[in-house]
Each structure stands twice: as C-alpha cells, then as structure tokens.
Amino acid sequence: MTSTTxxxxxxxxxxxxxxxxxxxxxxxxRDGNVTNFAANFTMAHIDGTSxxxxxxxxxxxxxxxxxxxxxxxxxxxxxxxxxxADGENKWTNVKALxxxxxxxxxxISLASEDTEDHFMGAPIYGIxxxxxxxxxxxxIETGGTQTAGNVTSGGNVTQGIKDFFNGTGK
Numbered sequence: 026m027t028s029t030t031x032x033x034x035x036x037x038x039x040x041x042x043x044x045x046x047x048x049x050x051x052x053x054x055r056d057g058n059v060t061n062f063a064a065n066f067t068m069a070h071i072d073g074t075s076x077x078x079x080x081x082x083x084x085x086x087x088x089x090x091x092x093x094x095x096x097x098x099x100x101x102x103x104x105x106x107x108x109x110a111d112g113e114n115k116w117t118n119v120k121a122l123x124x125x126x127x128x129x130x131x132x133i134s135l136a137s138e139d140t141e142d143h144f145m146g147a148p149i150y151g152i153x154x155x156x157x158x159x160x161x162x163x164x165i166e167t168g169g170t171q172t173a174g175n176v177t178s179g180g181n182v183t184q185g186i187k188d189f190f191n192g193t194g195k
Contacts, residue, residue, distance in 0.1 A: 042070035046149055050081075050131065052102075052123065055159075059086040059102060062123065064133065066149070080109040081133070084121070094156065094164065100125040108140060116140050128156050128165055 048066025052059065062084035069076040087103040094100065102123040108116045120136035133149040156164040 042072050042074070044068045044075075045071055048079075048151075050133070050151060052125075052131075054092060057090075057092045059084060059090070059104070062102075062104075062106070064149075077111050080112070081106045081121075082109070083107040083117075094125075094128060094158075096166075097127055099127070106135070108135065110143075125153060129153050 046066045046068050048064060050064035050066075051061065053061040062081070064081040065078065067076065067078050084106045085104050087105075089101075089103045091101045100123075102125075104121055104123075105118045106121045107114060108119050116139055119139040122132075122134045124132040124134075126132070129152065131151040131153055133151070135144055135149075137144065137146045153165060158164055
C-alpha cells in the first residue's frame, strides 16, 4: 500500500496556527504481518512558518493487529515506531496505530506521551493510492463503480485512539 500525499491540520488551545502535513508512506503486509512501514512528511503552520520534516521508521507490529483488506473493511495495525525530526532521531518506541479504512484512507496516530505532545493528539490522514494482493493485482477501484456511505455506528475514531493510548483498550 502506498500514498503520495498525507495532510492534516492540527491546532493547540493556545491559538497556535494549525499545521498542515504532506508526505509519503509505504506499508508492506505479508500473511497478515507488517514487514515494513515507513513514512516521511513535512509539517508547516498554515501561515508558512515552522516548516520541519518527520520520518517514521522501524515499525514493530504488536499482537493485537487486525488486517481486513475487504472493500468495506478497516485494518487496525498496532505497534511502535521510531520518529525522527529534521533527520535526527527524536523519539523511539512510540506507540502507534495505523488504520486503513475501506482500502482508501490511512490514519496514523502517534501517542502524545511518547512524542512530547508534538502532534497535539491529532491523527495524520492520508490517501491509499495503490494496494495489491499477493499476486500483484490492484485492489483499489477508481471511477464510477464505487458508492459512498455514511457511518451509522456512532463510533468515534478519535476517542478509540485515545482509549488505546491511555491503556483502556476499549
């Protein structure tokens, strides 16, 4: 699975300008196990200040991972990752959750307590550009054959992420 753009806006209670993110990510899965995950992205305030880069590497998958690559499924990939800032290792063994929703959207969440709240508790969103099965066949359909739907479960993704990082696991 790959993406060529990742974007997100975050802001703090101190009225700091929100950030926008853009970058690339790659995830390789074999037999339900992550064999590689890497991401690199640039962050800057929306006014153009405080530009810096981040690299995510050395992902280690935990046992609670669920891979569902069906067209309407969601994959939950738990683990730890190392985070670099401007090319320098900054945080190691950061608790991470990577979610892939309906083979189209990636959500990367990093534990605030492991990153000095650098990402302000906000997930990093991106688009899945390509996903292939074990035979190399493209799994993402584009064009007029897809239908849109609404989430009716009342689920709160952000609350679930907070529960995971706070150890409640709900």
